[in-house]
Amino acid sequence: MAFVAPPGYQPIYSPRIPYLGPICGGLREGMSIYLQGSIPEDITRFFINLLCGESESSDIALHFNPRFDGWDKVVFNTCQDGSWGSEDKIRSMPFCKGQAFEMVIMVTSQGYQIKVNGNDFHTFQHRIPVERVCAMQIAGDVSIQTINVIGVRPPLPEAFSLMLYNLSGQKLYSPVPYSNMIPGGMIPKRTIVIRGMVPYGANSICINFVVSRTRDIALHINPRVREGIVVRNSEIGGSWGQEDRELSLNPFMEGQYFDVSSVFIHSVSLMSIRCGNQRFKVFVNGQHLFDFVHRLQSFTEVDMLEIQGDVQISYIHF
Template sequence: MEYCLCTIQTIPYLGPIHGGLREGMSIYLQGSIPESITRFFINLLCGESESSDIALHFNPRFDGWDKVVFNSCQDGTWQSEEKIRSMPFQKGQINVLFSVSGIILLQISVNGNEFHTFQHRIPFERVRAMQIAGDVSIQTINVIGVSLPEHSGYPGGGFFVLNVLFLFGFKPVPYSNMIPGGMYPKRTIIIRGMVPYGAQRCVFLRSRDIAFHLNPRVREGIVVRNSMIGGTWGQEDRELSMNPFMEGQYFDMSIRSGNQRFKVFVNGQHLFDFFHRLQSFNEIDLLEINGDVQISYIHF
């Protein structure tokens, strides 16, 4: 499940992370930095006030010796800095992803590329808020992987924790892989990735015949669903209330198979149902992904 903390938020910003952090959760920020940037920071706070302990201080500095500083602050005392003398940001659009991984590490990805892994100095379960200030504009802050209801489409409900957590290196596309054991009722495939800037289409296929063709057409703002049986395409489904596949944005998608249909969820929201057109959908044993998309994680 995903929820949005803010949309086009005023800086400086201080807001809660509802329920705190849990293993397997990710925080995704999208924004921009101006030409005149000096520095900005993002803090993960252990309370909802500026005086709270800081579990993570993320501080890009553009001062002629461009670097990114990581630190933490406990009981009012700053701890030792970790300085990365490499600047992942360029003036303009930025995307930052923080992912809680295991019990000691926090991974940071910038614009789709893994940047740094910060060892927890303060238990991440204490994090309750986020603070942002400096030369940056933030359009959205999204928290991915919070508590899920049983009907959400993710296996088991409860907290969304997988054996393999968010990976920041992208898998090569086109991607093709067998589905171990094939599809069966209540089986869920989870795909995480990013739609890059300039994308036109990203295509997700499951085939021998193509039982389910999912084709987000980014520029057209539609998501086409179809099947191809015996070499012939069927009738397209196009109607949707929203299109979550947007340029420059991450997505977290689950495809769950039932006896009569596939149920598709994106970023925790039910997107559509697609009724089976094959007589025996449990023969589906192949996942193919193609087009303008970057894939970071696949779970069968």
């Protein structure tokens, strides 16, 4: 059960800006593009284009252009046959100079729904059929750590124990307990995205990042639904460490989804686990949930993800 990406698509980590790359298989309704990045202090502007070809001269189905020019705004537009359309100007700025951000571009039947740091920002209505989109371009004053294309529905052989859909598009949840190797391990800057739901009557969930060779648990995330807490810990050499319990919020509530894309669900949140040199950083719905400082010196040996307990998992994006 791993995230199902478009045919030939792999997550992009720390791309060089300016960036121009394909979205293999193209876009369609129900897909999302998830980006992690940061804004420099001296920013003037940057843009993200969804292109209808793999060259800079291709038609642009979505032009997303934050401008820090004294009248901070975000400009949306399209470009067809070399001619720009009428601009949508949103005189509000969801980004902050010198700060990191998480952004999701969700493809709905109406348009591109933009969320920044977990907050709805703007929906730009389709002017060009989304099926024409096959590439992405990013340029300007921005640093990007991760680009993930999420929420696709390609045909799959039955042998794959992955996120599956029936022909009507209804999600078929994958079984728990879950255990799978992490391709390439938890190297610095690696981000894992998990989508799932806490069913009614749930008691406890367990998410472990494990060293398969030693069975050490570098990060143990244990939402205890009935107690209303999220316990974090590690188990090294067969001994549990000191629990971390304090949190400003608990997103793991009965009947709630935790997710990257709100296209399929009613209550949206984002769970992403990012590995850094000093700590794991965990975000839910674009909001920082907690940091967990590495207790295992050889944290780069973490190569297995395990999930147990009262949870339904839709996909996991490595």
